[in-house]
Every structure is written in structure tokens, then in C-alpha cells.
Amino acid sequence: MTTGAHDPAGLALSPPPRDPRAPFGIYLHVPFCASRCGYCDFNTYTAGELGSATSPADWERAAALEIERAASVLAGSGTPPKVDTVFVGGGTPSLVGADVLVGMLDRIRSTFGLAPGAEVTTESNPESTSPEFFGRLREGGYTRISLGMQSTAAHVLRVLDRAHTPGRPQEAVAEAARAGFDHVNLDVIYGTPGETDDDLARTLDAVVDAGVDHVSAYSLIVEDGTALARRIRRGELPGTVDDVLADRYEQVAERLSRSGFHWYEVSNFATDESGYCRHNMGYWRGGDWWGIGPGAHSHVAGARWWNLRHPARYAAAWDAGDLPVEGGERLHDDDRHLERIMTGLRLAEGLPDGAFTAQERERADLQVSAGLLRRRPADGPDGPGYALTESGRLLADGVVRDVLL
Structure with missing residues (x-):
């Protein structure tokens, strides 16, 4: 092929x-x-x-x-x-x-x-x-x-x-x-x-x-x-x-x-x-999956690709002996870091301190002071970190943006 x-x-x-x-x-x-x-x-x-x-x-x-x-x-x-x-x-x-x-x-x-x-x-x-x-x-x-x-x-x-x-x-x-x-x-x-x-x-x-x-x-x-x-x-x-x-x-x-x-x-x-x-x-959590079908996205070990969107083009690619892939990218460390923060902070479990840079932790502490993030306990299963508060859930996208900026 x-x-x-x-x-x-x-x-x-x-x-x-x-x-x-x-x-x-x-x-x-x-x-x-x-x-x-x-x-x-x-x-x-x-x-x-x-x-x-x-x-x-x-x-x-x-x-x-x-x-x-x-x-x-x-x-x-x-x-x-x-x-x-x-x-x-x-x-x-x-x-x-x-x-x-x-x-x-x-x-x-x-x-x-x-x-x-x-x-x-x-x-x-x-x-x-x-x-x-x-x-x-x-x-x-x-x-x-x-x-x-x-x-x-x-x-x-x-x-x-x-x-x-x-x-x-x-x-x-x-x-x-x-x-x-x-x-x-x-x-x-x-x-x-x-x-x-x-x-x-x-x-x-x-x-x-x-x-x-x-x-x-x-x-x-x-x-x-x-x-x-x-x-x-x-x-x-x-x-x-x-x-x-x-x-x-x-x-x-x-x-x-x-x-x-x-x-x-x-x-x-x-x-x-x-x-x-x-x-x-x-x-x-940034895991691995393979997306099957028209327009499906896949992610394996930091590589992402996506299929042709239209079902007819998707099927025709196979008939022609081609993979039905339209495009893809290799995620750099900065990309993977960004995505981990964007998705992980939306989870109730939040993220450990090690997921953030020193500057991001400083900005996260500001969000703690604003009542939008909370500090996770150090004796928890994943150690100290940050997670959204009840109020922070209403502004989750903004909280993530402010931590990453």
C-alpha cells in the first residue's frame, strides 16, 4: 500500500x-x-x-x-x-x-x-x-x-x-x-x-x-x-x-x-x-488511540493524523490502494505540554505540580487566590497539584488560558 x-x-x-x-x-x-x-x-x-x-x-x-x-x-x-x-x-x-x-x-x-x-x-x-x-x-x-x-x-x-x-x-x-x-x-x-x-x-x-x-x-x-x-x-x-x-x-x-x-x-x-x-x-489523559472511518483522528505516541472526511473519498482511497489519510503532525514537547494542561485541568482529578512549569505554577497560584483552582493535598494518590474549584468549572477555558499565558 x-x-x-x-x-x-x-x-x-x-x-x-x-x-x-x-x-x-x-x-x-x-x-x-x-x-x-x-x-x-x-x-x-x-x-x-x-x-x-x-x-x-x-x-x-x-x-x-x-x-x-x-x-x-x-x-x-x-x-x-x-x-x-x-x-x-x-x-x-x-x-x-x-x-x-x-x-x-x-x-x-x-x-x-x-x-x-x-x-x-x-x-x-x-x-x-x-x-x-x-x-x-x-x-x-x-x-x-x-x-x-x-x-x-x-x-x-x-x-x-x-x-x-x-x-x-x-x-x-x-x-x-x-x-x-x-x-x-x-x-x-x-x-x-x-x-x-x-x-x-x-x-x-x-x-x-x-x-x-x-x-x-x-x-x-x-x-x-x-x-x-x-x-x-x-x-x-x-x-x-x-x-x-x-x-x-x-x-x-x-x-x-x-x-x-x-x-x-x-x-x-x-x-x-x-x-x-x-x-x-x-x-x-493524552492516551493512544486509532480512529477508524471517514474524518477520524488518531493519536499514537505523540503523532496525530486524520482521515479524509467524505465517505466516498475515504472508500475510494482504499480502492486505489492508498491509506485514507488527509494529514498529520508530530507533536513537539511544547505541543504535548500544552494539550496536557488544556485537557487535564478539565478533569476533577486535576494535574500534579510536575505537569506545570515554574511560571505556570505561579500563575496557577493566582487562580487559587481567585478561588478558581484549589491545591491538591500532598498526601493524595498523585501528590500535590492543582484542580478546578466549583467556581472554576464555570470558567474552565479561561482558567486554562490564564495558566498557560
Whole structure:
């Protein structure tokens, strides 16, 4: 297989050697959606947008080839790393059906092998799931389900162009639990134009009552080029307001905390450590993963590369005997340091003193004085360091920026 223009840095053919003791993950991107949500700028495509250019079968075939290739590259002259976490995201993975999702996991299992106790997650749209769907996934080795809820308010869902009906996410949670899933996440979006405090309160009540062990709560971000951004620009909807978003985040945190959830990353809450998304923890801690599928990003030992975004180009690259890589970079020590601070300070565990330069520690001490960071105890499991306070979580990005400047 040639590198050509599809692996300009040669990283996907020959990434740096990785620490064999470090956890390793695989991300599998399913780029298909039944309809496009108004706020979405992810690398996803509806059937109408794709036309006859490509199909789920083309994606499945190409992704299977990339799994095989990734295992071969990382094996070198030995064996590939065992996979600690698998995360299937999108798009809407549930659209391709449980048999395809289980088949892709079987391929990962047969080429890489799964580590004992591996976490295997798939995102799903509640409207494209069923008791049979969850049963097949659980039987096939999936351990965790992530469902998009966003809101229980019908008018909020309409603004977001969400396809599911209020109540269906809770039904899907119950179906997943009956299928044997102990770990289920619900996604919530707050700050949608027209959402009220009462709307969010009812959504959070439904989340808690559903009995999940994990909640991801995100403030609405209006991305340029989306249908929602165009509606706001035309004056059809009001824009988001930072103070309102901060108030809503506090509402989310208070309600979930009162119900037994604790935050472990600024936007993520779990009932206990067993409910943490280990795959995402790998991202936040600077771990290694290989991204399979159109537009997927990979990171191995300080090398990063990303695939061609369009499913047709991604599949065509394989047909031409090329890797589907669009670009890549080798991260310098300064880059890796910057990213460690940016992601690590968003975690409740924070970072040890050794993660910071002397000047950064001085600036972090100023954030401690301002009540936005706290000093971690010296006798803790990772020694002294810095972590966000409750107030600091509201200004996490600014805190990180001020420490790094």
C-alpha cells in the first residue's frame, strides 16, 4: 500500500513506538444520520446528501480494511496492542444495525484482541433502537450505551431539529438495562434558544428518574455554517447568552449532585468511578488511540493524523490502494505540554505540580487566590497539584488560558 498524497507525513504507516504498558483505544466513526440536526457540524451525512456516491456497505468494507491495516502497522514485527476501549460514534451508529456493529467489534477482537474488562461503547439514537437491538449488542460484547436525549421539551427538540420524541430516550434506557447493560449514558444539551429553567429542570428530573449511571451535559454551541446559526443570524431565534449558560450549568451540576452524581470532567457526571467513560478518559489523559472511518483522528505516541472526511473519498482511497489519510503532525514537547494542561485541568482529578512549569505554577497560584483552582493535598494518590474549584468549572477555558499565558 502506497503513501501517496494520502499519508503525507507517513505517520499512519510508521507511527512512533508507543509504550506497550499504556492503554490503547479504538474509535470507529459511523458517518450516517437519518436527518441533520440544526446545531450539528459533525462529519455526518444523510442519505440525500450522499446520493449514490457511497453506501453503508462501502463504509463497512473500507472500515474493515482500516482495522486490519491498523493492527498490522501497530504489530510491527510482533503483535498489535490489546484494545482497552472501543468507542463507536457518529453520526448515528444505530442506523447501521446491531449485526454490523457486532461484526465490526468481532473484527477488532480477531485482529487486535480485547484486553480483559475492555469497555465497548456505542452511541445510539433512541428512535433507531429496540429491545432486540440492545440484546444483540450485549450478546456481541458491547458493555456501554450512550443515548442522545438533549431535552424532554418538545419545543426545544424542534429548535434543535432532533428526530426523537419526548419519552423515547427513557424507554431506550429501560430496554438497554433489561438487555443487561450496567452502564448507560444520556446526553443533555442546555441553553437552546427558547429553553426555560423549568424545561431544563424537567429534563434533569427525567434523566435522574431514568436510572442511568452517567450524564454528559453540554452547553449549546452555535457553530458557523449550521442551520441553527443561519436562523439566529436571520433573527428567527435569539442567540445564546453566556450568563444564561453559566446559570444553566450550575442548575445541571446542583441537580445531578443532589441525586448522587459527581463530576469527573467539566461536562461529564457519573454515579461512581465504574461509570466513567474510560475511552474519553484516554483522550483527556493524552492516551493512544486509532480512529477508524471517514474524518477520524488518531493519536499514537505523540503523532496525530486524520482521515479524509467524505465517505466516498475515504472508500475510494482504499480502492486505489492508498491509506485514507488527509494529514498529520508530530507533536513537539511544547505541543504535548500544552494539550496536557488544556485537557487535564478539565478533569476533577486535576494535574500534579510536575505537569506545570515554574511560571505556570505561579500563575496557577493566582487562580487559587481567585478561588478558581484549589491545591491538591500532598498526601493524595498523585501528590500535590492543582484542580478546578466549583467556581472554576464555570470558567474552565479561561482558567486554562490564564495558566498557560
